[in-house]
Amino acid sequence: MCGIVGYVGSRPCRDLLIAGLEKLEYRGYDSAGVSLLDNGRIESVRAVGNLANLRSAVEAAAGNGTVAVAEAEATIGLAHTRWATHGRVTEENAHPHGDCSDSVHIVLNGIVENHSELRRELASEGHIFSSETDAEIVAHLIERNYEGDLTAAVRAAFAELRGHYSFVAMHADHPELLVGARQECPLIIGLGEGENFLASAIPAFLNETRRVMQVENGDIVVMTPDGATVTDAAGGELDREVDEVTWDEEAAEKGGYSTFMMKEIHEQPDAVAETITDRLPNVDSVDLSELDFTNERAAKLRRVVIVACGTSYHAGLVGRYAIEHWARIPVEMDVASEFRYRDPVLGPDDLVIGITQSGETADTLAAMRLARERGAHVVALTNVMGSQATRDANSVLFTRAGLEIGVAATKTFTSQIAAMYLLGLWLAEARETLEPKRIAELIAEMKSLPHLVEETIESTEAQVRAVARSHFEGRFFLYLGRNIGLPVCLEGALKMKEISYIPSDAYAAGEMKHGPIALLDESTPVVCVASDSPVLDKVLSNVAEVRARGADVIAIATDGSDEVAETADQTIFVPRTDWVLQPILAVVPLQLLAYHTARLLDLNVDQPRNLAKTVTVE
Ligand code: F6R
Numbered sequence: 001m002c003g004i005v006g007y008v009g010s011r012p013c014r015d016l017l018i019a020g021l022e023k024l025e026y027r028g029y030d031s032a033g034v035s036l037l038d039n040g041r042i043e044s045v046r047a048v049g050n051l052a053n054l055r056s057a058v059e060a061a062a063g064n065g066t067v068a069v070a071e072a073e074a075t076i077g078l079a080h081t082r083w084a085t086h087g088r089v090t091e092e093n094a095h096p097h098g099d100c101s102d103s104v105h106i107v108l109n110g111i112v113e114n115h116s117e118l119r120r121e122l123a124s125e126g127h128i129f130s131s132e133t134d135a136e137i138v139a140h141l142i143e144r145n146y147e148g149d150l151t152a153a154v155r156a157a158f159a160e161l162r163g164h165y166s167f168v169a170m171h172a173d174h175p176e177l178l179v180g181a182r183q184e185c186p187l188i189i190g191l192g193e194g195e196n197f198l199a200s201a202i203p204a205f206l207n208e209t210r211r212v213m214q215v216e217n218g219d220i221v222v223m224t225p226d227g228a229t230v231t232d233a234a235g236g237e238l239d240r241e242v243d244e245v246t247w248d249e250e251a252a253e254k255g256g257y258s259t260f261m262m263k264e265i266h267e268q269p270d271a272v273a274e275t276i277t278d279r280l281p282n283v284d285s286v287d288l289s290e291l292d293f294t295n296e297r298a299a300k301l302r303r304v305v306i307v308a309c310g311t312s313y314h315a316g317l318v319g320r321y322a323i324e325h326w327a328r329i330p331v332e333m334d335v336a337s338e339f340r341y342r343d344p345v346l347g348p349d350d351l352v353i354g355i356t357q358s359g360e361t362a363d364t365l366a367a368m369r370l371a372r373e374r375g376a377h378v379v380a381l382t383n384v385m386g387s388q389a390t391r392d393a394n395s396v397l398f399t400r401a402g403l404e405i406g407v408a409a410t411k412t413f414t415s416q417i418a419a420m421y422l423l424g425l426w427l428a429e430a431r432e433t434l435e436p437k438r439i440a441e442l443i444a445e446m447k448s449l450p451h452l453v454e455e456t457i458e459s460t461e462a463q464v465r466a467v468a469r470s471h472f473e474g475r476f477f478l479y480l481g482r483n484i485g486l487p488v489c490l491e492g493a494l495k496m497k498e499i500s501y502i503p504s505d506a507y508a509a510g511e512m513k514h515g516p517i518a519l520l521d522e523s524t525p526v527v528c529v530a531s532d533s534p535v536l537d538k539v540l541s542n543v544a545e546v547r548a549r550g551a552d553v554i555a556i557a558t559d560g561s562d563e564v565a566e567t568a569d570q571t572i573f574v575p576r577t578d579w580v581l582q583p584i585l586a587v588v589p590l591q592l593l594a595y596h597t598a599r600l601l602d603l604n605v606d607q608p609r610n611l612a613k614t615v616t617v618e
Contacts, residue, residue, distance in 0.1 A: 002095070002109040003029065003081040004187070005204045006168040006178045009195020009225045014058070014072040017079035020197070020204035021051055026253070028403045029081035030385055031094035034058070035105040035170070036074035042105050042172050046094035051081075075225075076175055078168055080107035083400060085278050086115065087132030089385075097136040099143035100128050103172045104150075106142065108135035109200050110165030110185035111277040118160065134278070138167055146171070151222050154179040158220065158233060164273050164450070166215075168198050180221040184273065184450075189213040189221060189228045191242065196223050202245060203252045210245045261406035261499070261605045265591055266457060271401035271411040272584070273450035275418045280447060284440040286426040291379060291395040293351075298430035302349035304329055305376070307336040307367040309615070311409040311494060312355040312381075312416060317487035318583045319353070319420025325580060326434055326442075327427035336363035339370075346374035353379045353423070357404065357412035358614040359387020368392050381419055383412050397423070406606045407613050408499050410591050413491065414453065417584045421446060424580075445578045452575045452585055460572050460589040467554055467570065468596035471525040472500070478519065478526045479506040479590075480546065482539050485529035488556075488583045492527060492590030499605045500598040509542035522550035527590065531574065531582040532558040543567045556586045 003024030007013040017034050032054045033046030045061050047053040080095035087093040096105040112118070115134035118141065123129065127140045138157060145156035150171045164184030170177065180187055180198045190197035190205035190212055197205035198221060202212055213228060215221055219238065222229045230238045247256055257263040281287050304323055306316035313335050320331040334342070336354070340363060346352065354368035359382035369392055372378045380393035383401050390396045399415035425442060428434040434442075471477070477496050479489035486508055493506035507516050509528070520526070526546050530539045543553050544567060555568035558576050565571040574585040598605045 002083050002200070003204065004107045004109050004166065004168055004198070004200040005079045006077070006107070006170075006180065006198040006223075007195065008076045008176060008178045008223055009192065010075055011195060012072045013075055013077045016208065017077050018051060018054065019207070020199060021079050021081050023203035023206070023252075024081055024201060025051065026403045026405065029083050030089040031084070031091070032079070032081045033094045033096055034077060034079040035096040036077040037170055037172060037175055038074035040172055040175070042098065042102055042170065044096055044098070044105065046091050048089055048091055048094065076170060076178065078105060078107045078170060078178075083402070085111055085274070085400070086134040093131045093133050095135060097131060097133065097139045099139040101143075104139045104142045104146065104169055106135065106139045106167050106169045108138055108165055108167040110183075111163045111274070112137060112161050112165055113163035113277065113281065114161065116281065135167070139169070142169055148173070150174050150177055151179050151220070154181055155220055155233060155235065164277060166200065176224050178223040180215070180223065182215045182219050183217055185270070187215040187221070189215060189223065191228065194225050196225065196228055198223055201255060203255070206245065206247070206252045211242055212245055213240045213242050215240070259406065259606050261408055261410060261595060264404055264406050264411045265588070265595065267402065268411045268414045268457070268588070269450040269454040271399070271415045272418045272453055274400035275415045276422060276446055276449070279422050280443050283443060284436050286422055286429060286443070288397065288422060288426045291397060293377065293395060295430040297377075298427055300349060301329055301351050302347070303351075304331045305344075305346065305350055305352045305371065306331060306333045306355065307339045307352065307364060307371070308355035309336050309361050309363055311413045311491060312357060312364070314487045314491040314494070315413055315416035315420060316353070316355050317490070318417050318484060319424065321484040322421055322424035322580050323427060326424045327431050328433045329427060329431065336361070336367040340367040344370070344374075346371050346376045348375045348377070350376040351379065352376045353381055354389060354393065355381045355416055356389050357383040357399065357401075357409055357416065359384040359389035360614045362615065365389060365392055381416060383415065404613075407608055407611050408495055408594075408605065414584050414587065418446075418449065421581065442578060445581055449577070449581065449584060452577060453588060456574045456585045456588040457592075460574065461592055463572050464589045464592040465596045467572075468593055468600055472597045472600040474502065474523060474525055476519065476524055477502055477504040478516070478524055478551075479504065479529070480509040480512065480526060480542060481506070481529035482509045482535045482542075483533045484580060484583055485531055485533060485539065485586065488529045488586045488590065489527070491587055492529075492594065495591055495594035496597065498611065499594050499608050500601055500603060501609070502597065509539055512542060512545065517545070517549065520546060520549040520551045522552075524551045526551045526553050527593070528553055528555045528568065529586050530555045530557050530561070530564045530568070531586045532561065532576070532579040533582070534579070536561070540564065540567050556589055558582060
């Protein structure tokens, strides 16, 4: 979830660029940098840590007078906040990155999938790299293709890249030109008077201009102080609409959505992509080398134990199905607040995964520490760099969802599920429990998840809003599911309780007849997760059972499951994927249902009563 700001105009832009980065801080970052072009030279200042560190580095450069950036004269430049993916968190790996002669500088958001092969190719041609990043190869590719025309060089470089990314480039020979390109990651043009901006999100330039032009996938942007032209990859000019943004300061922070929660629901495709893409570098293998855990050790594991609280616990439950099914290893799952007081039996052949988006939840941390004391290898699955969980664990696997401000977890949940899928496939590969061909099929499906999450949000929202309108005054919601659909129900019910304050319960559908069926009457909405799974026919029997009591059944089903539509009162379809991957899509309409119900009840979804984002007391 990096941030990009570019400027070309007539004003000195160093401070404008850093102010733009400040507006993107919510995305989370671990280092930052700025490059300016002045008098035919491009120079950079970069720093690890927050923007205060970048400002101090700029001041220090001013002190020794060696860096043009410090003089703040330049009227064209690029700036970036980085969230490390390829390469450690170091000044060298911070953006902007340059080519061999510092003639081209670029900033990039996202991931270049074919960076290893391009790096090898460029290195064999004599290019010298100064960072470990995938982004740097883009500067060298532009250098290789440059024959006096920056736009042509960017176009040629763009054609050689695979992945999801957007980038902006400038060249020392062109003091009034920025060229950007977009493939899946956001890039937005801000049009001023005699000056223009190119950024990863509108807040970066909203204090300067409100006229914006959206850049679409595959577009190349050619920007000067006088305007911006958008072309396709072949150079054909494209018509892109100019909009006037009417957001106030508060709406700007929310990216134009009315709440952080809705903004974060919409950030899920990006968050999932950031979490999985560079960990799936090949068609048939998962790269989790960051865990520092050998295949030999993985093959000898006796058991996986997952500990977490709340929504993170539900992500762990989804992971349990994936790991057991793919890697054929027993998985034990417990809420951290129980596990830690249970005197659990643990040893060196256990892999303990502590899931905590904040990395600061007291019970999860205590459970992880206990597991470590008892000799298990502990992995922290977290979204926050430098959090306590990262210090308490033997290894860390980061989700890369960016900062989540809404108290109800949404994008961190789907990113956690994505990370659990990675762990499941990685264990299956190490333990040779799946054929390489099957792993390749699942990886291909995983790679389409960001796009499918986006499709799910778009295709289900209107229908979910209508369901919310029918039921928001109800006194109770019941969620039913089986197998991998059950954790989706638990999460749906938690979201409903948490933000709409409507009592809600989630049950294993097979348990209904053992008591809870007594709760049902004609006024009860029953949300049934009936997505594809080996037990779909059993779920359908439960739906029939519930409908026989007059309850109104809203089913979440996989596209094309006509039998679900025939059995339920209403069916909300999510796109088809492998059944183990369905939860990451099926939960989206349930997040939206809780959201719209709470909004209809006029509740503050971002800050529900009695709840805080991080629970650090026991
Ligand atoms: C629900 C929610 C909580 C958290 C739980 C654990 O929307 O946000 O249930 O999931 O408090 O928090 P972390 O993951 O930070 O340990």
